[in-house]
Amino acid sequence: MKITDLLSAQSVKVGAAAASQADAIDQLVALHVAAGNVTDADGYKAGVLAREAEFSTAVGDGIAIPHAKVAAVAKAGLSAMTVPGGVDWSAPDGAPCDLIFAIAAPEGENNVHLEMLAKLSALLMHEDFANALRAAKTPEEFLAAIDAAEAGRDAADAAKAEAAAAPRTADSEWPQILAITACPTGIAHTYMAAENLEKKAAEMGLTLKAETQGSAGAKNVLTADEIAHCKGIVIAADKNVDLSRFDGKPVYTTTVSAGINDPEKLINIVMNGEAPVHHNAGGAVAATASAEQESTWHKIYKHLMNGVSHMLPFVIGGGILTAIAFLVDQPGLGTSSYGSSIPAAALFKTIGGEAFGLMLPILAGYIASSIADRPGLAPGFVGGLFAKAGYDFAYLSTLDSSGLISGGFIAALFAGFAAGYLTLGIEKLCDKLPSSLEGIKPMLIYPVLGTLAIGVVMLALNPIFAAINTGLNSFLAGLGTSNIVVLGLVLGGMMSIDFGGPFNKAAYVFGTAALDPSSGLGTTGQIIMAAVMVGGMVPPLVIALSTTFFKNRWTKDDRNAGLVNYIMGLSFISEGAIPFAAADPAHVIPSCMIGSAVAGALSAAFGCTSPAPHGGAWVTAVIGNPIMWLVACIVGSVVGCLILSFWKKPLSKEESGL
Template structure:
């Protein structure tokens, strides 16, 4: 792939008509649409606006790089627009933006595509690049500027006597434009100062050009210009400056000078507490949560699908639940799946903690997640589930971040990340759950069980509503387990209507979120990863594994949890209204197929109604949330 493969005459406008930021996005998207590079221009613009919400893509000097990586892109392309009048883009120098490069990247961008974008970035690092492009009077002149070979006559870096090595690390949230432009600026600045440079890029195709331990050992200084999580402890004891990716684009030479002037002790302390400078506290919290979710998903999918497969093909309905004969092949498959499911909660907590407190927080995060999910540690009948894992991960992460902030004695400093911080963090989270959080959780579960017992002799609509809301709240967590154990206990007393109602509600959360993901992706409410998660959630929902909805709830709890609760309540209430009875301690369509319900068609109807309710509410809440964000963004640009 060459630069000319991304830039075409029909994707160049020498005089844009738009005068506002939002309007120019629409105008440039139309060029991409007419060229057959994107479909649904409106959806593409919404993705560009979402990227702008994480950080303005306008730079000093009159250039901006709006971009998006989404399913609306059919093939990679760059649309170049020139505004003679200038647009108020919100650049840091408060000057108008005249040159805009709108980058359209498919969700699965190839390495060659990203490398070409890096070459395009190299064309913008010259001080006079914007003025030279603005001077072009034809589309071909613009193409010639970007497609020109590297100008001869420049002294090769290897022919100059080097003053030493500078290491850079760059990365932006999307990993397309800023990552590589910042790398180019650092390399250029280092060369001008007489230094050799190695710049690691953390882009959408992964980590490239990472320095070796030998490179780090001989480096004079390190410049970390990142808006995403990277490993900083490898630079312990070196001169380091940590900042956002835009700072490297704005003043790479100043950052290198700042790094050279720092001291190893200051750099080490800074590295331990490195946050994303360009991010707000809320943004950092969200990124930490997403880090945990991304690592948890493979465990949910692998464990859930193996359990689903074993139950579907080897399960036999019994009075105590859906069981698989001991010693059978499917029993071994079930056991392996249970391992994955057991690990998903500690993994969620561990990597949330890691995103905040880095490597020292990983072990106590895992241990804290395990304790949170194991009620026997604090006298509860069930653990706190994924909500407890999120709490544990956040508490551990911020505790370790606070602990490592201190200026430890140089004799103790090497022990902090591998011994002091992990042990202190583990003791902290264990004590907190066992002696502080645990007792209220146990009391709450006892209260809920008592509440259900009192309601069981009353109005069926009310008990169905309460049971359904609890089932949908935490998807296999303590609330759902209280309802499940309550219903199972009544089976032994011959009251199977409670299990019948709950069995109809159990699959609603995963099936509802799967349906919402399949429909909502068309409106860009769910990304590709969520769409794929929806397939796994659908399979889990069919065999009654409510945990299939956890990745959706962890990612966007304010939209997903209310939808799950209302949908589950609808199914549970209908289960009582329809008079469903189930003598198998499980739920989902698989129990219908195995003959566990006395009224199979009505059971399916209750599940379908709950599923549709969940999907509709989830989509509605996500649309409302997106509309509010877009309105705020548009108002900020006016």
């Protein structure tokens, strides 16, 4: 099979013009349809866009390789375009893309076509080949250039295989550096990173062998002898890679895009002895504490972001539907049933609330699955449910849920990591079981023991969060109402500590209790509620403003998600800030806390009142002194935005996509 077996004249367009990335994708999809590769254009396009939403498929040097592996693909194929005028694809080097291949892969297949796609991806890393494609005047010339390059590549691969098979008699004959490249889809970037690493090493007068862990399985697998003789290993991967075979060797872990865009830097890190020594669990301490710490934090960050990325659609979908419920429910304005007093509002609020309610279990579940792979998903999900509900051992004797207190997203974070590492521990213990039980481990033993273990852990630890809530309520009650501005400042700040966790809920419950006529607080109670609500509106608005006006502090995905936080903030949905706080708590949480505290203090100082327990900006009509209440919200949001934006370091052009 040849690369051109996946690419026909019908699916190639030379000298095309594209007004935008979206226009280019539409043209590439149409080429696939014309070639008979795709039966459902919308389904394939949705898969391509979903992949682009993770991060740009542009690899620099004017090349982009959008791809999707979905059921909408009838047969594996390629479509290609040359775009002399270029099109913005958020490339890491900032350059427009003028050579674009779109890969269509059938769902569930791991056939020889994947090897052809891997070969094409590697060839595109060579400037002469890419320029030959750009120079083609017809689809036939385009295909001929591919055939010529592939023939040359096959000959070079055969020579390389023959050399590798020859016996080695001296240390100098072994590869000096080894590498593993891998990306989540394993179609293009995996092979591009390997090719660039090998090519750059050759230019530097070094020898490097790269193992690729792609959709077709591991290729060019590193041998034990090669590992023993090498100077160090580069792991350029966006998914977990088993490092157990590298015990005692210098290993530097980074992203697959770094392997594509900065191979020389990675090679120099190994050759200069800057890579930390890897030790398996129970081994000796790493050579340098700082390098080991960096590696650990990188792993934690990857696990965390796996949970956050899967949680985000639930936050956005559920949050916006809930906001719509408040917007349409004008009859319930200012009442306790606001948001669900009419059927239309109840529809949005019910669907949005249920979607939103899955946020914490999803976060915990996918953190755990990142740590322990699929066996960690069920325990993580259950741990997130227990964190959300606040179940404890006392509940088991009464089955009365009225006194349970949710631990919020902080408890869910703990549950996710705990479930993941508990599952790994269970897997290790099960290694001693007879091999005849191997088949039932993932389907029976791991989920049963893992779910039981995390359930017991959360039952034991959830009372800690309940104790925190009780203490916070007692603290707030002790403040009294004599200095209402200080109380507004404290309550506003508490709304931003954990965005739905014990601190946030304690402040909110205190505010709603102050509205109760039996509290005897009267207008003072409404001042407290107004301060609580404005404090809870600020965190998403801080994120929205920062991602809008300080773009170079955020990735493209962050900026896109940040826009939704305008709606979240105006709707008093503090949880909109959770994905950003989870990814960068050290900067986001303190900045939002200060902004919320300022807003709460100003609201109380202006004497703003709210008889409504929820609704955000949509209940402005019932707010006392509404103009100054909105001023308090704006001032607090701007203060938080400025602190966050100047505190965070600007990202590189590659990271920000600008």
